Amino acid sequence: xxxxxxxxxxxxxxxxxxxxxxxxxxxxxxxxxxxxxxxxxxxxxxxxxxxxxxxxxxxxxxxxxxxxxxxxxxxxx
Numbered sequence: 001x002x003x004x005x006x007x008x009x010x011x012x013x014x015x016x017x018x019x020x021x022x023x024x025x026x027x028x029x030x031x032x033x034x035x036x037x038x039x040x041x042x043x044x045x046x047x048x049x050x051x052x053x054x055x056x057x058x059x060x061x062x063x064x065x066x067x068x069x070x071x072x073x074x075x076x077x
Contacts, residue, residue: 003028006036 002025009016009029016039020027026040 001026001028003030003035005029006031009039 004016004027006029009027016027019025020039020041024041026038028035029037029039
């Protein structure tokens, strides 16, 4: 794993990000010789799509109203 001083990273930030993206090798950023951060390649975007579960979930009851009737709230306290 490659290490890089924070000052060098600051000067070459965009270039280093492109390198990490293309090689998929993380880079550890150090400050005064001690690791402070790790730049890793982003995971591939998931195949999640809004509405993907449409038709697969069935709502059986009212999901907005409270589970306990308003009159019974004092009994719970």
